[in-house]
Amino acid sequence: MDIKEKRIGFIGTGVMGSSMVENLMQDGFPVTVYTRTKEKALPLLEQGAEWADSVKDLASSSHIIITIVGYPQDVEEVYLGKDGLLAHANPGSYLIDMTTSKPALAKEIYDRAKEKGIHALDAPVSGGDIGAKNGALAIMAGGDEEAFTTVLPVLEAMGENIILQGEAGAGQHTKLSNQIAIASNMIGVCEAIVYAKKAGLDPSRVLDTITTGAAGSFSLSKLAPRMIAGDDAPGFYVKHFIKDMTLAIESAKELGMETPGLALSLKLYKELAEKGENDSGTQALIKLFEQ
Missing domain, CATH: 3.40.50.720 (NAD(P)-binding Rossmann-like Domain)
Incomplete structure (x- = not known):
């Protein structure tokens, strides 16, 4: 064929x-x-x-x-x-x-x-x-x-x-593993950028260094620059990330495990959604940390 x-x-x-x-x-x-x-x-x-x-x-x-x-x-x-x-x-x-x-x-x-x-x-x-x-x-x-x-x-x-x-189903389990990893990472990226700003550093220059080290990740290299630029355009919607994290928590509970990092991220993203950011990109999370 x-x-x-x-x-x-x-x-x-x-x-x-x-x-x-x-x-x-x-x-x-x-x-x-x-x-x-x-x-x-x-x-x-x-x-x-x-x-x-x-x-x-x-x-x-x-x-x-x-x-x-x-x-x-x-x-x-x-x-x-x-x-x-x-x-x-x-x-x-x-x-x-x-x-x-x-x-x-x-x-x-x-x-x-x-x-x-x-x-x-x-x-x-x-x-x-x-x-x-x-x-x-x-x-x-x-x-x-x-x-x-x-x-x-x-x-x-x-x-x-x-x-x-x-x-069948293994692809979905793998994607939920992926979302679990991203969830806590997004919190860390936001905190790192805000910390750099409060320390009087140029956050873009900081990224030039830390994206190539042990902290490197997709969120840090691709989404952090959008955070710094104030670009909330959705590469992935907040509302869809909330959906994914909810699925991951439900699935984790079925497997008999707790996911405290995921739970915290879901809590923060729900708070972000309540502020009218449902259709923003996931990088809009930094707004909670800049307040």
């Missing part, structure tokens, strides 16, 4: 999804898109993407279907609803959910897809808007190795660090 000849259906053309579709088309894949608000997809349609009027229409006309939507309830609707993907996707097709969602939901989708002769993978991503634009996302997958190998060229059009972590 020449996978480059297979039509890709893509659902969800937000901050991340739009760039992911662009990279797929630049790599030669034919893409059909669907999103709740067609206007959001117009730039992609102008670049050559085709439009589907519904999830049902997209499912029936696509061999590989990628979704990156907002919340687990959106995933449930898109996959398990009466007009959803599992009701209308063709046997033998491949479904790849790149939303950060519940591991148990990923397993349910996998099981129900398998009953219909459909291949399902959970493959959430990390890297934000920068990684999406550059086709450099980290992609963490769960599902069957054969299905993963088949669609790997598709994933390679969107990402660089692409690893099959295990069976």
Whole structure:
């Protein structure tokens, strides 16, 4: 099978999804898109993407279907609803959910897809808007190795660090591990910048040093400059990070562990959201520390 000849259906053309579709088309894949608000997809349609009027229409006309939507309830609707993907996707097709969602939901989708002769993978991503634009996302997958190998060229059009972590749900567990690590790190980045300012230092010059040392991280090198510049544009929304951290806390409790760093970060981000920053980028957290 020449996978480059297979039509890709893509659902969800937000901050991340739009760039992911662009990279797929630049790599030669034919893409059909669907999103709740067609206007959001117009730039992609102008670049050559085709439009589907519904999830049902997209499912029936696509061999590989990628979704990156907002919340687990959106995933449930898109996959398990009466007009959803599992009701209308063709046997033998491949479904790849790149939303950060519940591991148990990923397993349910996998099981129900398998009953219909459909291949399902959970493959959430990390890297934000920068990684999406550059086709450099980290992609963490769960599902069957054969299905993963088949669609790997598709994933390679969107990402660089692409690893099959295990069976269905393993991709989601890996993404929650990723979010747990980021949660406490974001607090540290904010505190470091505010500390540098109060010490009379140039925070940008401080970053030039500490990003190359043991403190180095994506948040420090990519988001800290935005904090210093007062740039709150969302590479990843506060509201979606709150969703991810909530999922991680719920999953950790199911595994019988406590996550105090994660709990503190979630508390702070909820406070930030209450101040009207739901649609800001996660770097807006520094506003709490600058007050």
